[in-house]
Amino acid sequence: MASKRKHSSTKEESKAVVDRIILLENxxxxxxxxxxxxxxxxxxxxxxxxxxxxxxxxxLGRIFAGLWKQGLLKRNKDGKTxxxxxxxxxxxxxxxxxGILKTQLKHSEAAIQVAALKLLMQAVVHEGENASKSSGxxxxxxSLYLSILELILDGSxxxxxxxxxxxxxxxxxxxxxxxxxxxxxxxxxxxxxxxFKSGKSGARTKSLVEEAESFVRNTFAVMGxxxxxxxxxxxxxxxxxxxPPTGDESSVSSAAAHRKAFSEAWVAFxxxxxxxxxxxxxxxxMHRRIIPHMVDATxxxxxxxxxxxxxxxxxxxxxxxxFTLIDQYNLNYPQFYEKLYALFDRNLLHVKYRARFFRLFExxxxxSHLPAYLVxxxxxxxxxxxxxxxxxxxxxxxxxxxxxxxxxxSCMVLIHRMPGYEGEESVDAESDPYLADEADPAKCNALSSxxxxxxxxxxxxYPNIATLANIFSEPFHKPKFQLEDFLDHTYTTFFDGDTAxxxxxxxxxxxxxxxxxxxxGDAISDFLVL
Numbered sequence: 001m002a003s004k005r006k007h008s009s010t011k012e013e014s015k016a017v018v019d020r021i022i023l024l025e026n027x028x029x030x031x032x033x034x035x036x037x038x039x040x041x042x043x044x045x046x047x048x049x050x051x052x053x054x055x056x057x058x059x060l061g062r063i064f065a066g067l068w069k070q071g072l073l074k075r076n077k078d079g080k081t082x083x084x085x086x087x088x089x090x091x092x093x094x095x096x097x098x099g100i101l102k103t104q105l106k107h108s109e110a111a112i113q114v115a116a117l118k119l120l121m122q123a124v125v126h127e128g129e130n131a132s133k134s135s136g137x138x139x140x141x142x143s144l145y146l147s148i149l150e151l152i153l154d155g156s157x158x159x160x161x162x163x164x165x166x167x168x169x170x171x172x173x174x175x176x177x178x179x180x181x182x183x184x185x186x187x188x189x190x191x192x193x194x195x196f197k198s199g200k201s202g203a204r205t206k207s208l209v210e211e212a213e214s215f216v217r218n219t220f221a222v223m224g225x226x227x228x229x230x231x232x233x234x235x236x237x238x239x240x241x242x243x244p245p246t247g248d249e250s251s252v253s254s255a256a257a258h259r260k261a262f263s264e265a266w267v268a269f270x271x272x273x274x275x276x277x278x279x280x281x282x283x284x285x286m287h288r289r290i291i292p293h294m295v296d297a298t299x300x301x302x303x304x305x306x307x308x309x310x311x312x313x314x315x316x317x318x319x320x321x322x323f324t325l326i327d328q329y330n331l332n333y334p335q336f337y338e339k340l341y342a343l344f345d346r347n348l349l350h351v352k353y354r355a356r357f358f359r360l361f362e363x364x365x366x367x368s369h370l371p372a373y374l375v376x377x378x379x380x381x382x383x384x385x386x387x388x389x390x391x392x393x394x395x396x397x398x399x400x401x402x403x404x405x406x407x408x409x410s411c412m413v414l415i416h417r418m419p420g421y422e423g424e425e426s427v428d429a430e431s432d433p434y435l436a437d438e439a440d441p442a443k444c445n446a447l448s449s450x451x452x453x454x455x456x457x458x459x460x461x462y463p464n465i466a467t468l469a470n471i472f473s474e475p476f477h478k479p480k481f482q483l484e485d486f487l488d489h490t491y492t493t494f495f496d497g498d499t500a501x502x503x504x505x506x507x508x509x510x511x512x513x514x515x516x517x518x519x520x521g522d523a524i525s526d527f528l529v530l
Contacts (some may be wrong), residue, residue, distance in 0.1 A: 017052045018185030025059045068126040110159035115493030126238030146184045158213040167225035175235035176252045182261035187484045189268035230258040283317035287324045293496040316357045341441045343382045355487035372410040383453040391462045392489045399481035417450030
């Protein structure tokens with residue numbers, strides 16, 4: 001009973017505070033003589049509970065929006081008049097209000113964070129319009145905008161709802177916000193950026209180094225939510241739109257400026273210490289979302305080369321972006337095929353990016369100008385891996401080998417040396433000169449070997465694999481396999497396919513009907529006598 005009374009009392013107190021906020025706001029709006037009431041609302045916004053804090057900050061937002069329109073927050077060059085004194089006092093209270101909103105960006109409740117962001121973005125509009133009207137040209141209040149972004153991107157408290165609102169309600173809709181977002185990301189990610197020195201160069205503070213993980217996570221999340229890419233010829237949707245910007249090359253309306261900002265932001269972001277998961281996600285989208293919109297995509301060479309040299313799944317994912325640079329931007333990557341050969345290890349046919357890798361691999365070895373020893377090395381390595389692979393890996397390897405042999409007839413000697421073939425000296429597992437541990441495909445003796453591994457696959461425990469491997473015992477008259485038909489098989493697809501198949505006839509069973517409960521020779525018959 002006491003608990004109910006306490007809850008009722010708290011609710012009544014909150015209602016009384018809300019009513020007081022409404023009264024104070026009405027006083028301020030009705031007469032400039034009541035401007036001192038702003039201080040009382042500020043006090044409530046700083047010390048009230050969640051409900052009253054929310055009401056107070058929204059009330060202050062309406063009050064200061066009206067003061068901006070009346071010109072009372074405009075800086076007065078003559079500091080000796082009563083009007084300039086009032087203006088300075090109001091600006092002090094306005095700055096305190098902005099500080100409260102910035103604090104709320106770190107609130108534990110996502111709804112408070114989003115409400116604070118919306119009020120801060122309204123402040124960006126008011127400051128931008130005031131500055132534009134004062135100067136007679138387009139002005140964007142980037143100092144305020146930068147501080148907002150820094151709190152969101154560097155904050156470990158930033159909720160998914162807050163990041164989604166920033167992207168969907170602002171960056172995807174307004175070109176100027178998106179342009180300055182990219183510029184500010186590049187600035188925050190700069191190693192010599194120090195927000196406590198008012199934009200002057202200096203060493204990054206210890207606190208920002210500790211928050212690098214939050215910055216990477218939040219920045220990548222927001223950049224991944226931005227759907228608009230810099231492809232338009234001109235940009236006209238502006239959040240701060242009092243005076244439209246001019247169309248010169250450095251302007252926010254310039255397509256070239258947007259592409260430059262986009263490029264600088266991504267290059268600066270990719271220099272950050274990325275987590276393994278974000279590293280993989282960046283590589284997955286690199287060739288679609290980043291490279292086509294860069295001013296100079298060759299600036300990503302170092303990042304992609306380092307990723308390709310890392311080995312494992314990171315190298316597999318880097319292939320797509322690296323191939324785009326090689327194919328479209330004439331990147332000269334030394335020892336590309338040697339490093340590609342090194343990726344064919346025992347894990348390749350087991351990783352989840354296997355299908356993505358083999359789609360690219362078919363392009364890499366599609367040229368008829370590749371030397372026979374190189375193609376033979378890849379064919380032999382794939383065949384060797386297929387022996388110990390899962391059925392889903394083996395069913396991918398067999399079509400790949402077949403297509404390579406069709407595209408490079410000079411490697412058919414590997415088939416002719418298989419045990420059971422006539423006309424060539426056969427090479428079996430015991431006499432195989434292939435050096436599986438040799439990293440250089442030119443020195444592994446693959447062209448002197450045979451594909452005896454395929455004969456092993458023809459006796460695979462899974463009948464579908466054995467049937468598929470039998471194609472190498474037939475004349476090579478069939479067209480190349482469509483690799484897409486074999487890349488996405490799993491145990492589930494195999495099981496579903498086998499169970500859905502209707503047998504043509506019932507299997508023959510020869511079961512000897514029992515004549516007694518226990519048969520002679522059964523272990524249990526030694527213990528029981530019936």
